[in-house]
Amino acid sequence: MTPPVRPRVLPTLISALVVTAVDAALLALALGGVAPLAHHARALALIAVWAASALTLGFLRPVRAQDVVERASGQRLLLVLLFFVPLLTPPLSALGERFGWWPLPGGAALCWAGVALAALGLALRIAAMAQLGSRFAPIVAVQREHALETRGLYARMRHPGYVGAGLANLGAALAFGSAVGLAGALLMALALDARIRQEEALLASRFGDEFARYRAHSGRIWPRLGRGGA
Numbered sequence: 001m002t003p004p005v006r007p008r009v010l011p012t013l014i015s016a017l018v019v020t021a022v023d024a025a026l027l028a029l030a031l032g033g034v035a036p037l038a039h040h041a042r043a044l045a046l047i048a049v050w051a052a053s054a055l056t057l058g059f060l061r062p063v064r065a066q067d068v069v070e071r072a073s074g075q076r077l078l079l080v081l082l083f084f085v086p087l088l089t090p091p092l093s094a095l096g097e098r099f100g101w102w103p104l105p106g107g108a109a110l111c112w113a114g115v116a117l118a119a120l121g122l123a124l125r126i127a128a129m130a131q132l133g134s135r136f137a138p139i140v141a142v143q144r145e146h147a148l149e150t151r152g153l154y155a156r157m158r159h160p161g162y163v164g165a166g167l168a169n170l171g172a173a174l175a176f177g178s179a180v181g182l183a184g185a186l187l188m189a190l191a192l193d194a195r196i197r198q199e200e201a202l203l204a205s206r207f208g209d210e211f212a213r214y215r216a217h218s219g220r221i222w223p224r225l226g227r228g229g230a
Helices: 009-031 034-038 041-060 076-099 107-135 160-174 180-207 209-216
Strands: 068-071 141-143
Touching: 009 034, 009 041, 009 076, 034 041, 041 107, 076 160, 076 180, 107 160, 141 180, 160 180, 180 209
Parallel strands: none
Antiparallel strands: 068 141
16 A cells, blocks of 8 residues: 655645735736735635645645556647636636626625635535545546546536536636626636546546446536436
């Protein structure tokens, strides 16, 4: 049995701080400077959520050495989208709030619900990554000792991690109450849908009947509670 990997504390803290600093800097630019950011409670709450998530991922270290035996083709554009869309959606929505572009109904209640949704989505994403462990990879790929995960979060829903990522991005867009951010949320949803299609094609090819049985009693992005798949 491979011993657990012990993350180094200082590099993990530095990495989390750098990632959070980039997110905070983009929000500061969108809101008009550091002072507006410092007085924006929802932006500060989002930054705190992102910092906690970065620290958690740093200590969990789900992305480890990969022993890939098969991977999906045509992933480059999707990887670019899945990196930049969640990075840019919050500042775009913040910019919309700053200039009053296409405000959404719901006021502060909707905006704070967005913050909560972002936290929930990131928690789901991290929990799914932690359950996969070394099988998690930034690319759509199958590892040498890859086993199909059908327990826990994956028992009734095949892609909880992608659902979490989508909810986190949508929540960050809603947190500033501007419909401008919904364009990013839509683009994220389309990119995740394409990623899911790639992954399911690879899993069906690799696991055959086992994946077909799993698919029959689980939902794609929504928990399947009765018979049949989605």
